[in-house]
Amino acid sequence: MYNKKDMTAPGIGYQDLRLMQGYPPPREKQVAQHNWDSPPYNRWSFQHMSQLFPVAAIHRSPGPVTELERNERSLDDVRFQRVDGGQTDLATFLTDSYTDGFLVLHQGKVVSEQYFNGMQPHTLHLLQSVSKTVVGSLVGRLIGQGRIDPQARVSHYVPELSASGYGDARVQDLLDMRTGVRFREDYTDPDAEFIQLDIASGWRERGELKSPDSIYGLLKSLSKDREHGQFFEYRSVDTDVLAWVCERACGERLPVLLSREIWSRLGAEQDANITLDCVGTALADGGMSATLRDLGRFAQMYLQGGRFNGQQIVPEEFVRACGRGSTPAFEVLYGFYVKHFPDAAYSNQCWVLDSEQGTYSARGVFGQSIYWDPASEVAIVKLSSWPDFINAEWTLNTFRACAAVVEELQRS
Amino acid sequence: MYNKKDMTAPGIGYQDLRLMQGYPPPREKQVAQHNWDSPPYNRWSFQHMSQLFPVAAIHRSPGPVTELERNERSLDDVRFQRVDGGQTDLATFLTDSYTDGFLVLHQGKVVSEQYFNGMQPHTLHLLQSVSKTVVGSLVGRLIGQGRIDPQARVSHYVPELSASGYGDARVQDLLDMRTGVRFREDYTDPDAEFIQLDIASGWRERGELKSPDSIYGLLKSLSKDREHGQFFEYRSVDTDVLAWVCERACGERLPVLLSREIWSRLGAEQDANITLDCVGTALADGGMSATLRDLGRFAQMYLQGGRFNGQQIVPEEFVRACGRGSTPAFEVLYGFYVKHFPDAAYSNQCWVLDSEQGTYSARGVFGQSIYWDPASEVAIVKLSSWPDFINAEWTLNTFRACAAVVEELQRS
Numbered sequence: 001m002y003n004k005k006d007m008t009a010p011g012i013g014y015q016d017l018r019l020m021q022g023y024p025p026p027r028e029k030q031v032a033q034h035n036w037d038s039p040p041y042n043r044w045s046f047q048h049m050s051q052l053f054p055v056a057a058i059h060r061s062p063g064p065v066t067e068l069e070r071n072e073r074s075l076d077d078v079r080f081q082r083v084d085g086g087q088t089d090l091a092t093f094l095t096d097s098y099t100d101g102f103l104v105l106h107q108g109k110v111v112s113e114q115y116f117n118g119m120q121p122h123t124l125h126l127l128q129s130v131s132k133t134v135v136g137s138l139v140g141r142l143i144g145q146g147r148i149d150p151q152a153r154v155s156h157y158v159p160e161l162s163a164s165g166y167g168d169a170r171v172q173d174l175l176d177m178r179t180g181v182r183f184r185e186d187y188t189d190p191d192a193e194f195i196q197l198d199i200a201s202g203w204r205e206r207g208e209l210k211s212p213d214s215i216y217g218l219l220k221s222l223s224k225d226r227e228h229g230q231f232f233e234y235r236s237v238d239t240d241v242l243a244w245v246c247e248r249a250c251g252e253r254l255p256v257l258l259s260r261e262i263w264s265r266l267g268a269e270q271d272a273n274i275t276l277d278c279v280g281t282a283l284a285d286g287g288m289s290a291t292l293r294d295l296g297r298f299a300q301m302y303l304q305g306g307r308f309n310g311q312q313i314v315p316e317e318f319v320r321a322c323g324r325g326s327t328p329a330f331e332v333l334y335g336f337y338v339k340h341f342p343d344a345a346y347s348n349q350c351w352v353l354d355s356e357q358g359t360y361s362a363r364g365v366f367g368q369s370i371y372w373d374p375a376s377e378v379a380i381v382k383l384s385s386w387p388d389f390i391n392a393e394w395t396l397n398t399f400r401a402c403a404a405v406v407e408e409l410q411r412s
Numbered sequence: 413m414y415n416k417k418d419m420t421a422p423g424i425g426y427q428d429l430r431l432m433q434g435y436p437p438p439r440e441k442q443v444a445q446h447n448w449d450s451p452p453y454n455r456w457s458f459q460h461m462s463q464l465f466p467v468a469a470i471h472r473s474p475g476p477v478t479e480l481e482r483n484e485r486s487l488d489d490v491r492f493q494r495v496d497g498g499q500t501d502l503a504t505f506l507t508d509s510y511t512d513g514f515l516v517l518h519q520g521k522v523v524s525e526q527y528f529n530g531m532q533p534h535t536l537h538l539l540q541s542v543s544k545t546v547v548g549s550l551v552g553r554l555i556g557q558g559r560i561d562p563q564a565r566v567s568h569y570v571p572e573l574s575a576s577g578y579g580d581a582r583v584q585d586l587l588d589m590r591t592g593v594r595f596r597e598d599y600t601d602p603d604a605e606f607i608q609l610d611i612a613s614g615w616r617e618r619g620e621l622k623s624p625d626s627i628y629g630l631l632k633s634l635s636k637d638r639e640h641g642q643f644f645e646y647r648s649v650d651t652d653v654l655a656w657v658c659e660r661a662c663g664e665r666l667p668v669l670l671s672r673e674i675w676s677r678l679g680a681e682q683d684a685n686i687t688l689d690c691v692g693t694a695l696a697d698g699g700m701s702a703t704l705r706d707l708g709r710f711a712q713m714y715l716q717g718g719r720f721n722g723q724q725i726v727p728e729e730f731v732r733a734c735g736r737g738s739t740p741a742f743e744v745l746y747g748f749y750v751k752h753f754p755d756a757a758y759s760n761q762c763w764v765l766d767s768e769q770g771t772y773s774a775r776g777v778f779g780q781s782i783y784w785d786p787a788s789e790v791a792i793v794k795l796s797s798w799p800d801f802i803n804a805e806w807t808l809n810t811f812r813a814c815a816a817v818v819e820e821l822q823r824s
Contacts, residue, residue, distance in 0.1 A: 062681075
């Protein structure tokens with residue numbers, strides 16, 4: 001729990017905190033590269049990524065916006081039990097969990113759309129690793145077009161990676177994060193490879209550390225710990241390799257591909273964007289920012305088996321497979337998770353919550369998530385600026401909140 | 413003239429040059445902060461500013477786009493005499509002068525809309541000092557609302573500038589660039605204050621130079637050379653002071669003000685953006701990027717005396733004054749200019765070409781311009797990536813091309 005007087009207390013937005021307010025803002029209220037992902041500065045930065053980092057636009061199409069029908073009602077009083085045993089209601093939970101945007105779609109209609117902490121309908125919010133699911137959707141589409149073979153080796157598309165640990169990994173290993181590459185996804189250990197990725201992508205100042213200065217430079221430097229295709233281990237770099245495969249398979253940059261193949265087809269309202277490293281490579285594993293409603297369109301497309309806006313955007317089989325996956329391969333390292341979700345898995349850049357129901361989610365650090373329950377026709381997007389990278393309790397509470405909303409919508 | 417085999421030869425776009433092409437691009441084809449405004453790298457960078465610098469969006473409104481009616485015809489064969497005495501036609505001139513986008517509006521309809529060098533209708537192109545005219549339009553609107561008094565002193569709005577050379581300047585002095593502040597607008601002299609502005613804005617690497625690290629820090633450091641209100645001297649910083657006045661008069665940041673007061677009212681197609689310094693201050697004097705067509709909407713608004721999209725966006729008197737101004741105050745330092753345009757002047761952040769006709773222009777280095785001829789109902793936008801900061805011959809040739817187009821449209 002956070003002290004209510006603390007700068008990082010929930011319910012205190014960046015405007016209350018005076019972050020980046022004033023002309024110019026005083027030094028102690030400035031957000032810059034050295035503090036942007038620390039609390040409370042991330043309350044401002046996640047909505048202002050282009051003001052901190054180089055970004056490329058992921059253009060919407062010049063065509064019409066796909067309007068979302070509305071059937072709004074208050075869900076504030078929906079109650080559920082937190083993992084600590086206490087009861088709460090949705091309104092309290094959204095404030096307590098540093099929500100910036102919250103969207104519920106039921107049968108394709110907006111039931112609830114709420115903004116906090118200065119976020120507005122046109123605000124682009126950092127997706128963190130929800131970006132992986134969007135990149136996954138692109139891979140799915142390119143597989144459907146025959147431009148990528150999920151059984152082909154990475155070196156087939158990216159010869160530069162032949163000598164690295166990735167050379168003989170299959171595309172499907174990347175999609176399911178079952179490569180055998182050594183990469184410790186530890187957000188706080190300065191010796192973990194993740195820190196090198198953070199530096200290579202331009203998200204963290206280098207300081208005294210020696211590490212590759214670009215994302216692709218880092219990928220080339222990684223070696224293998226074990227054979228590919230064994231168990232699941234969450235590693236952001238697998239998605240960055242997927243992006244390189246897409247670029248090479250199509251001969252175009254990732255932001256251009258995401259625009260043409262996905263974003264423009266959704267009838268998105270706004271251009272999205274994605275942060276770039278020093279040579280212009282997009283941070284595929286976490287650098288996208290998008291509006292809440294455009295994420296709702298993406299979520300609805302997945303809920304509908306890849307179909308949206310009058311077209312099949314991602315092949316149905318690829319999307320359905322996002323809700324399935326190998327639990328044995330998952331529980332090797334993630335046993336604690338299986339206690340809460342007995343047939344949890346990871347598949348096609350999505351976290352499987354319930355293989356039987358086909359319920360799955362996209363997730364990003366600091367509280368980003370999309371939750372899909374195809375059987376109940378409910379999709380829920382939550383964008384946040386938690387004070388912590390990861391917080392298992394809050395993640396589980398978020399899913400409990402989603403389940404409670406589904407139950408409420410089923411009932412009425 | 414440039415050697416046709418030269419990397420900087422006209423008609424060779426950034427894709428031909430392979431700038432930033434490849435995944436990743438080879439080192440010698442990378443565009444970054446150290447080379448972005450040198451030829452030929454500026455052929456790429458002017459269309460990709462968000463990929464190089466922090467930017468804030470200038471949002472369009474969520475409302476409908478103001479469609480531009482079309483009445484297209486080829487103007488390729490329109491001929492005119494260059495200042496060197498030779499004859500050319502428009503098509504040749506556009507290629508020879510490194511054009512990226514070219515738009516002609518006549519009676520509010522698009523007569524010609526052309527893209528070069530990889531530019532597309534949704535591409536945001538750097539406006540350089542055409543940004544000043546857009547900021548000027550905001551000041552005009554705020555004057556109309558009574559929120560800014562053109563006769564008030566700068567220190568009334570920005571007390572931090574009281575002790576600087578700007579303290580006792582009037583807002584109108586800023587609008588007409590008739591302040592007495594010492595600021596040498598020399599783009600190539602490393603000792604000129606302009607270099608300090610370039611560093612303060614984040615556009616140039618600091619190197620060994622000591623200078624203020626933010627735009628507002630620089631403004632505070634400037635002193636007076638002479639009394640305000642005398643003759644015209646082109647100085648970018650005057651516009652940056654105007655922006656600070658706007659922010660203080662309204663209590664909001666420049667990108668928010670430009671969005672709400674100007675961009676959203678135009679019915680723009682795309683968000684524009686503007687580069688930011690290290691504390692988030694927008695570079696008002698030259699940091700905006702916008703699409704060709706949205707500049708066309710802005711141009712048409714000025715052509716129509718500030719009225720567009722069913723509303724008076726900028727007061728008519730303010731816009732009309734853009735085409736007038738004091739020639740005596742102008743020719744003190746700019747006599748060479750008056751040889752070509754006998755009653756040239758500078759007024760309300762516009763270059764007056766012909767006070768009698770009310771013909772005026774917005775101009776930016778490296779070949780950015782808007783040309784208005786209200787009497788003939790013609791507005792012309794040209795966005796370029798010249799290899800030179802300034803080139804008097806090309807500037808004059810651009811205006812000759814515009815005059816020839818006007819004549820052609822009048823005839824037919």
